[in-house]
Amino acid sequence: MKNKLLLIFISLIFIIVFILFYKGLQNTNIYTPETKISNKIPSFKGDLFYSDETINSSNFFNSDKFYLLNVWSSWCVPCRKEHTFLMNFKESKKIEVVGINYKDKKINAENFLIELGNPYKKIIFDQEGIIAIEWGAYGVPETFLIKDKVIIKRYIGPLDEKTAKEIKSIIK
């Protein structure tokens, strides 16, 4: 009977949903910072902040050095806090700090950098927040440590002394 098939079908769907929710309960602690992941960088395309140049994932990173990709925004209060740590990396030869400016107004972002200094070699202007989604960023601030186009380390939330030290020891 048609009705019975439909019932079985719907029941199956609900059972699957149940199982998925059940599994989801097991890994409740979704927000573990510093997740160690050795994943390739995602493919993305975007515009640079200061020039109108379009970049994509294949030409953005070179493989000879470390990159620190920082997702930031002028409206984000913790970003101000972590900015000093990013500035410390500015002079380093081994690592290059690059930024994704997330859902921001250009003028506000510019003021932010004028006020606190600009640690970024390049900034991707991600007004819609799409590139951040491609990176799987939870929000701002978030920082990815990249070598050879592979994400070696990921920091959710602002960088602090401990994490900055850790980054320094990795790039040594």
Added chain:
Amino acid sequence: MLYSSIGYYALILGLGISLILVYFSIKNFQNSSTLNTRILSFTFLQFFLVVISFACLIISFVLSDFSNETVFNNSHTTKPLFYKIAGTWGNHEGSLLLWLLVLTLFILIFFLKTKNQPLKYKLLTLIFQQIIIIGFFLFLIQTSNPFNFIFPTPEEGMGLNPILQDPALAIHPPILYLGYVGSSIIFSSALAATYLNLVSKVWASHIKKWIIASWVFLTLGILLGSIWAYYELGWGGFWFWDPVENVSLMPWLALTTLLHCIIVLEKKQVLTSWVIILSISTFTLSMCGTFLVRSGILNSVHTFANDPERGLFILVFLFSLIFISLFIFFFFHKSSPNNSNSFFWLSKETSIIINNWFMMYFLSVVLIGTIYPIFLEVLSSQKISVGPPFYHKLIIPFLIPFLMAMAIGPKLKWIKSNIVDKFYLVLFFAISIVLSFLIVKKFSTNLLINTILVSSALYLFFITLRDFFIRKYSNISQNIAHFGFSLLILSILLNNLFSSEIITNLKVGETFTSSKTKIVFKSINQKQEKNYKSIIANFSIENINQKIEDLSPELRIYNQPNIVTSEADIKTTLLSDKFIVINIVQNQDYFNVRYQVKPFMLWIWISVIVISFGGLLSFFKKEHEK
């Protein structure tokens, strides 16, 4: 100590009475034509016991009895009395007790108020409702007992999360729960009616009152939450598509659709399947929301505790309810012979069906946006963030035809109709387009889509406005609600288009000047309150037209728990809100200042109130209207 014990045993007794009630109801259901009066007394007794239990919890909070774990975790002696009381439902355990209180209250009201309905129907509704009540009793007693002892008794409590210490938020949960729990009555009654094959015009006009009442409460509850987010979270927005907001929006969408369907059922005895499925899904979506926010599967302000055991309980309970209702729907529902397929294309029925499908679309967008990230993570350990762009892109384009249908739909007659007043319909359309073009023109971005959007909202606005004056379509409550909706969409659109924002860092005495505004940071005051220290910054803001306004945003440093919150200062006028909020910049004399001008903010709130007022009016509407 004493009150905790009384409260706890009242709960246990309440659970016992549930079982007795189910037993009596089943017996009465099988062999009697008159109501067993004991059922009514027991229902009352159960409600009374839960009231006692709830009162005990309130008393424990008021007396700051820290031997009670819930009080210890969520209260503090220095908290003002109002928030001690509000703190009762500002936490997981207390809020569940409130659920239970409203559940038992509603079934009592249902029993007293329901007349002209078969006894069997009343009893069966009671049984289904008691199943839900038993579930909540067990949940409360097993996993989230509000009356746990701690020994030795601590000297001081942990305090209530300061961002929850707010008048709007103190009444937000009770109002929202009235809506959620009201949907449980709809759920039980729909199942009972399906089982007894009673889904008819008579049933529709009886359950309509419950639907409208829940809908009004749910609407107001969401509004309060949104107002709170606007001025307390300090982001200057009112809707963030946060999962927590979404889970309250989903039942609202289902309930709104149900509200429209029930009107058709009341008049025409069609759309029975729609009504039953929507009645079921409204409540299961509410439960699903409870599951999502309480299990810790999502992170949010409402995640009181990450306790997988609780999550598992609600999950099993939720799916048991789903399967019971699926079973009843499939085996007992007999669809009426005159099905929806036979509608004439231009009729009120068709326009409501169209409305239904739009609503279902919006509902599924929100549902997918909320739960898909969870599923994806389970299946592939991938994490994605679904933010406003997702919802905006999927919802906004469909808003245009939806608004147009909303303008024309109510004008159609039942069964078969012609479009009357064609002249006005076209005229208003032309006016709307021209007007919105003029409004949007100033802002070059996305001229086309914005013009169309604003004009469709304006169109609905004009049409509903005109309908107030011609009393031909005498459905005043519908008219008010639709008018309110057009106002809401208009305000949101204009608010989005014309908002402006300045973010800067200022020291005391400094001035920020832009082409249009001058912000002067005049001075700073400190004040010691009972449970927090506040830093008040005084700004004066000069606009382009030399108008000077003083705004004083505040930072509050709460002592228990030690949290800093920023209280925005908002100057509300009819046309726009001026919103200023400050934050501390770490280790510097600077303050981070966000100044926003948000046009038509007030109208967003007003329009939601107008929408609920429309519902309220139809609640009190006399039966005789056709």
